[in-house]
Amino acid sequence: MNIDSISNGLVIDHISAGQSMRLYELLGLDALDCSVAIIKNVSSRKMGKKDIIKIDADIPVDIDAIGYVDPDATVNVIRDGLLIEKRTIGLPETLTDVIKCKNPRCITSTEQEIRHVFRLTDRDAKIYRCVYCEAKAK
């Protein structure tokens, strides 16, 4: 299967197999006009299978959202067809407007324009809690 290489843009690599669609939604990639390729279940020596997202435009992406979905993913920045930066991510300490609090008793459920902020409270179990109500992110 051939997907064209990109000249200016981003390649999000080493995404755990099956997570690319979630990332696509969280990053709001559906709103982009440029070419976006989601490649699922690519053979990987390290991971067995992995997903890749290629974005054919030089756009800012929310690194925290990527780290939340898959801290082991990498972001490759491509300029003029060359790899100029390879970023590893890890679990972010806080998430701002990446996910929404689902607790109906939380103030974020009624007040407009409040940023939805989550803090990493348990790195090993990868648990994030809403800073307002402390409900666990789902």
Add this chain to the structure above:
Amino acid sequence: MRSLINILDLSIEEIDALIATANDIIANPERYREACKYKKLATLFFEPSTRTRLSFEAAMLELGGSVLGFSEANSSSAAKGESVADTAKTVSCYADIIAMRHPKEGAPLIAAQNATIPVINAGDGSHNHPTQTLADLLTIRREKGRLCDLNIGFCGDLKFGRTVHSLIAAMSRYEGIQVTLISPEELKLPSYVKKDILRKKDIPYTQTTSLEHAMPSLDILYMTRVQRERFFNEEDYLRLKDSYILDPAKLRGAKSDLCIMHPLPRVNEISVAIDDDPRACYFKQVLNGKFIRMALILMLLEEAKR
């Protein structure tokens, strides 16, 4: 600007300082009669509360300050759709400190992020109620003379009781604490509280459904109400409700210096026959709540000056 949203916002040293101030207020009330002269406390109560609001208001009045505010959302701009953030910014123009109760969890934090004066969380839904925990800590300290080396029994609704979760979190920072959890299966302490607090801090705890069995080993018994609406069916409620009503018979076998506490309001979970027992401390808790709120208002206003 320093606010109090969660009991864990305060260090052990700060809690000690608040307790020391509260004890000094109790011993020398005349010294504090004008401590907050010309200062105003805004009590923003978006849901009704008797004890907490009156406690805050009495605290400020006893410090020589004055009080303004509202006691239900309908009599505030919230009824017109004003945001908590805007309310906090507006009230900052009128008052020196805010005590806020709100049915939504996290509302006082939003207020604190937007106010230019200190905000005290006076209860946000079933989430936090730090000044109740401070009242509990002052009561334990005054009754037992220490906050360490205690076996604390929590009885009743341990699943939804915010006062229980907060007090467990606060007490978990002291040495030699043991916790005894007494509740029906349906209302056991949530596993995340056990995992995040008790197990994380290696605090020994036991769980039982029998108040009588647990009683002899307790230094403190913290009672809470088992509410009908917490049960899936009426039969279970009727079967269990009397097991967690404290009466003189259940108190047999208790230590002579047991301290019986309750965040109130009480419905029937502590028999009025216990009220005259010297071990009953729940009305002392109410009084201590006023003194510790006085100490907290003083501390936050002092820090706001800096």
